Amino acid sequence: MFKLIRHSDESVSRRVCVVGIGDGGSRAVAGVLGGGSGEGCTIAVINVDPVALENSKAMTKVLIGRHGPADGGAGGDPAVGKAAAERDIEMIHGLLSDCDVLIMAVALGGGTGTGAAPVVLAAAREAGILTLVMTTTPFAFEGEFRNRIAREGLQTVTAMADFVSVIPNDRLVSGVGSEGGMAALFARADEILAAGICSLWQMVAKPMLIGVDAGGLRALAGKGSGACLFGFGTASGVGRGLHAVKALLEGPVLEKGASLRSCGAALVCVAGSYDMTLHEVGDAFSAVCGALPADCDIQVGTVVNEGWDDRILITVYVADRRRTVTPAPRAGGGRRTEPAAPMPASGSRSKAKTAAQGELMFDAPAGSRGRFVNIPATILDGEDLDTPTFKRRGIVLEK
Amino acid sequence: MIPVVALEIGTSKTVALVGEMREDGSLMITGRGEHPSAGVKKGEITDPEGAANGAKKALMDAENGANVDINEVVLAITGGHIRSSVYNGTAPVCAPDGTICEDDMEEVQELARAVSLPADRDMIHTINQRYSVDDHEPVENPEGMVGAKLSLDILGFHGVRSILMTAHRTVERIQMAVQDTVFSGLAAALSVLTPEQKRSGAVVIDLGAGTTDYVAYAGGVIACGGSLAVGGDHVTNDIMLAFNIPQIRAEKIKKEHGRALVSDHVEPPRLSLPAELGFPVNVVNLRSLHVVVHARMEETLLKIRRRLEEVDVLSRLGGGVYLTGGGANMKDITELATSVLGVPCFVGRPRHVLSLKKGVDGPEYATCCGLLEYTFRTRDPQSDEPKSILGSLMKTLLGRR
Numbered sequence: 001m002f003k004l005i006r007h008s009d010e011s012v013s014r015r016v017c018v019v020g021i022g023d024g025g026s027r028a029v030a031g032v033l034g035g036g037s038g039e040g041c042t043i044a045v046i047n048v049d050p051v052a053l054e055n056s057k058a059m060t061k062v063l064i065g066r067h068g069p070a071d072g073g074a075g076g077d078p079a080v081g082k083a084a085a086e087r088d089i090e091m092i093h094g095l096l097s098d099c100d101v102l103i104m105a106v107a108l109g110g111g112t113g114t115g116a117a118p119v120v121l122a123a124a125r126e127a128g129i130l131t132l133v134m135t136t137t138p139f140a141f142e143g144e145f146r147n148r149i150a151r152e153g154l155q156t157v158t159a160m161a162d163f164v165s166v167i168p169n170d171r172l173v174s175g176v177g178s179e180g181g182m183a184a185l186f187a188r189a190d191e192i193l194a195a196g197i198c199s200l201w202q203m204v205a206k207p208m209l210i211g212v213d214a215g216g217l218r219a220l221a222g223k224g225s226g227a228c229l230f231g232f233g234t235a236s237g238v239g240r241g242l243h244a245v246k247a248l249l250e251g252p253v254l255e256k257g258a259s260l261r262s263c264g265a266a267l268v269c270v271a272g273s274y275d276m277t278l279h280e281v282g283d284a285f286s287a288v289c290g291a292l293p294a295d296c297d298i299q300v301g302t303v304v305n306e307g308w309d310d311r312i313l314i315t316v317y318v319a320d321r322r323r324t325v326t327p328a329p330r331a332g333g334g335r336r337t338e339p340a341a342p343m344p345a346s347g348s349r350s351k352a353k354t355a356a357q358g359e360l361m362f363d364a365p366a367g368s369r370g371r372f373v374n375i376p377a378t379i380l381d382g383e384d385l386d387t388p389t390f391k392r393r394g395i396v397l398e399k
Numbered sequence: 400m401i402p403v404v405a406l407e408i409g410t411s412k413t414v415a416l417v418g419e420m421r422e423d424g425s426l427m428i429t430g431r432g433e434h435p436s437a438g439v440k441k442g443e444i445t446d447p448e449g450a451a452n453g454a455k456k457a458l459m460d461a462e463n464g465a466n467v468d469i470n471e472v473v474l475a476i477t478g479g480h481i482r483s484s485v486y487n488g489t490a491p492v493c494a495p496d497g498t499i500c501e502d503d504m505e506e507v508q509e510l511a512r513a514v515s516l517p518a519d520r521d522m523i524h525t526i527n528q529r530y531s532v533d534d535h536e537p538v539e540n541p542e543g544m545v546g547a548k549l550s551l552d553i554l555g556f557h558g559v560r561s562i563l564m565t566a567h568r569t570v571e572r573i574q575m576a577v578q579d580t581v582f583s584g585l586a587a588a589l590s591v592l593t594p595e596q597k598r599s600g601a602v603v604i605d606l607g608a609g610t611t612d613y614v615a616y617a618g619g620v621i622a623c624g625g626s627l628a629v630g631g632d633h634v635t636n637d638i639m640l641a642f643n644i645p646q647i648r649a650e651k652i653k654k655e656h657g658r659a660l661v662s663d664h665v666e667p668p669r670l671s672l673p674a675e676l677g678f679p680v681n682v683v684n685l686r687s688l689h690v691v692v693h694a695r696m697e698e699t700l701l702k703i704r705r706r707l708e709e710v711d712v713l714s715r716l717g718g719g720v721y722l723t724g725g726g727a728n729m730k731d732i733t734e735l736a737t738s739v740l741g742v743p744c745f746v747g748r749p750r751h752v753l754s755l756k757k758g759v760d761g762p763e764y765a766t767c768c769g770l771l772e773y774t775f776r777t778r779d780p781q782s783d784e785p786k787s788i789l790g791s792l793m794k795t796l797l798g799r800r
């Protein structure tokens with residue numbers, strides 16, 4: 001068996017800021033810390049509640065709404081959360097000042113998260129930062145009031161962010177025994193959000209072995225097209241690849257695989273420790289792709305996580321269909337010089353390389369696969385061989 | 400001998416051949432049908448109905464030509480899911496004095512074959528490699544030797560069950576039974592290599608439309624084999640995207656003007672594709688075309704080289720490398736392969752086939768002719784029944800006969 005070889009340019013690393021907003025979002029972010037990943041990125045929480053902030057293990061804590069009406073809690077009113085964030089917008093600018101990608105976690109339905117998230121997203125967009133959002137919507141038993149707030153919040157967020165994934169909390173009920181009660185349910189939600197953050201972070205921060213990029217994320221869910229659903233499975237030890245697939249397919253969030261069977265587009269990411277083999281990746285992809293409809297528009301990606309030991313994490317994002325994306329021009333006086341690049345580059349040292357890579361990745365996201373759409377990609381030694389060789393090698397053709 | 404019907408549902412074409420084996424060992428092709436494939440991508444059937452239609456037409460033509468009634472076929476199987484692995488069986492020798500007998504050999508063979516594959520895979524072939532007695536140098540036939548323990552390495556070809564099943568179902572759709580399935584690469588090798596080449600070490604690489612299959616003989620055994628889900632379709636796709644031309648045009652200029660090597664001066668430098676119904680005028684820089692084709696073919700051959708290097712085959716080839724499949728018709732391909740693999744490469748053609756119609760000896764028919772070869776070699780000439788264990792198939796496969 002052979003190992004995956006990294007072919008991407010190591011020097012292209014993107015500065016990622018992971019931000020949890022409100023109580024639910026903050027707890028989810030804490031899970032990323034606990035999971036042993038998150039090295040190399042800023043992990044921050046934003047809240048109006050100083051006690052919650054104090055208890056958080058995040059590196060950076062931003063208290064908003066101090067001395068205002070939101071002091072200590074938004075009381076479930078998004079208008080209050082929004083006002084608090086706007087009041088302290090300078091602190092949010094400061095938090096975002098040094099990052100290329102924002103990954104935001106927010107549990108919709110409350111006041112702080114639902115109200116402040118759009119403010120943070122607007123600030124990020126203005127700065128030309130790529131915005132990826134993981135959200136939950138409330139349990140039905142939390143009542144119609146919270147659910148309505150969440151629905152409206154989700155609409156606002158999907159219109160603004162580059163990518164939005166949603167986990168309907170109600171789907172978690174079937175996954176946990178009743179003995180755990182509310183606390184267990186929320187803990188499960190935290191865990192899933194954390195896995196989602198983790199996979200997004202890896203997809204954007206690490207050089208991908210196999211090609212999913214920001215364009216692919218955008219095409220699946222964001223800027224006006226609905227949010228996508230998300231599921232994951234993780235395992236270690238013998239047969240970990242297929243066990244992870246099993247966990248994914250039997251998990252409650254994708255309704256034991258039913259959400260896969262009915263989707264129109266999907267993004268499958270396999271992340272693994274350094275000892276992950278191609279066969280494992282191939283088997284995992286084919287097992288997951290096998291659960292998707294034949295005409296599903298599938299994107300796949302693979303990342304090796306040097307920090308992990310014996311682990312495979314498979315994440316799947318599913319949407320009704322995939323859009324063709326034109327790179328959205330960034331608003332305002334963005335800091336960056338290459339507006340069409342799919343992914344803001346980090347630092348100037350790698351600018352030229354990144355721009356070239358960006359061009360390669362973004363050049364017709366659907367078109368570059370030509371006739372090989374709708375069939376599992378040919379992935380060998382960590383490369384997607386369906387993409388023309390001359391393109392991957394960066395060969396410029398004479399006219 | 401009863402005629403055999405071979406069927407390859409390839410990515411680009413579906414071929415059916417009816418053949419008989421003559422006394423002198425040559426294959427007489429009595430019927431032949433060919434139809435463009437539909438519903439096959441990268442060697443795997445994605446639309447059974449479409450694939451079955453093509454197979455039905457090809458079989459009907461073959462049936463009419465040979466004037467036989469076909470109800471059973473030998474089917475070629477390919478796809479990137481196919482892999483080979485070496486398995487070992489080891490057991491103490493039975494006889495108290497340590498003399499090895501046929502029972503011992505059968506026992507270790509059974510042990511070696513009793514492998515547990517991943518739950519989603521099925522074995523396609525198991526082929527003996529070598530025996531060894533008490534960990535000494537491997538031998539072909541240990542019968543009569545003396546030792547405490549006997550072991551045998553076998554090479555197993557296996558594939559994903561659901562994909563294999565789909566191929567079976569496709570054939571069953573048209574009311575045909577599947578007599579046997581054979582890995583395409585192995586069939587191609589059987590068809591083009593001489594016993595001498597098998598013994599001295601040789602590789603066959605089948606450059607198909609959807610897959611690139613390979614089988615390597617080294618050290619007197621089949622050392623490895625497999626399939627990469629990359630092929631001529633990828634070359635065509637690269638051309639399509641490089642020059643922004645439709646697939647049909649890309650396929651056509653690939654065949655007519657494609658080259659696996661790039662030279663500095665190409666005459667004429669540009670090719671102008673006239674406007675046709677539905678197609679605008681396209682101008683293609685021929686040198687760029689060669690660059691695109693070269694990049695893809697070189698990459699594919701490099702991938703094969705890596706696979707061969709894993710079992711250290713390339714240093715042990717006395718017989719050279721033979722290219723089959725439609726891709727072997729590409730200009731300069733043997734030169735490119737020779738430089739990438741560092742061993743002499745040739746176009747491989749089906750050996751000793753006789754046909755009333757021309758063309759069955761082209762490299763693209765190696766797989767299908769090999770299916771016939773395989774089936775006749777596994778049959779007992781007296782009873783026409785498949786031969787028993789340790790039969791001559793092994794010998795034929797390994798070039799020992």
Ligand SMILES: Nc1nc2c(ncn2[C@@H]2O[C@H](COP(=O)(O)OP(=O)(O)OP(=O)(O)O)[C@@H](O)[C@H]2O)c(=O)[nH]1
Nearest residue numbers: 022023024074076107109110111112113138186189
């Ligand atoms: N993942 C997760 N979700 C939670 C948790 N607690 C509550 N939620 C969900 O998150 C939604 C919003 O609640 P919070 O995150 O507490 O709200 P907030 O943003 O802090 O806003 P306020 O409490 O109004 O200041 C609720 O409707 C629940 O569905 C938790 O511990 N983890």
Ligand SMILES: Nc1ncnc2c1ncn2[C@@H]1O[C@H](COP(=O)(O)OP(=O)(O)OP(=O)(O)O)[C@@H](O)[C@H]1O
Nearest residue numbers: 409410411412607608609610631724725726728729
């Ligand atoms: N002269 C040529 N130059 C380049 N390529 C060629 C030429 N002739 C045929 N081909 C290519 O060979 C391929 C067809 O080969 P072949 O008939 O062996 O494939 P197949 O058996 O249908 O597919 P597979 O075995 O992969 O399932 C096509 O991609 C075709 O474009």
Ligand SMILES: [Mg+2]
Nearest residue numbers: 022023024110
């Ligand atoms: Mg709260």
Ligand SMILES: [Mg+2]
Nearest residue numbers: 409583607766
């Ligand atoms: Mg073929």
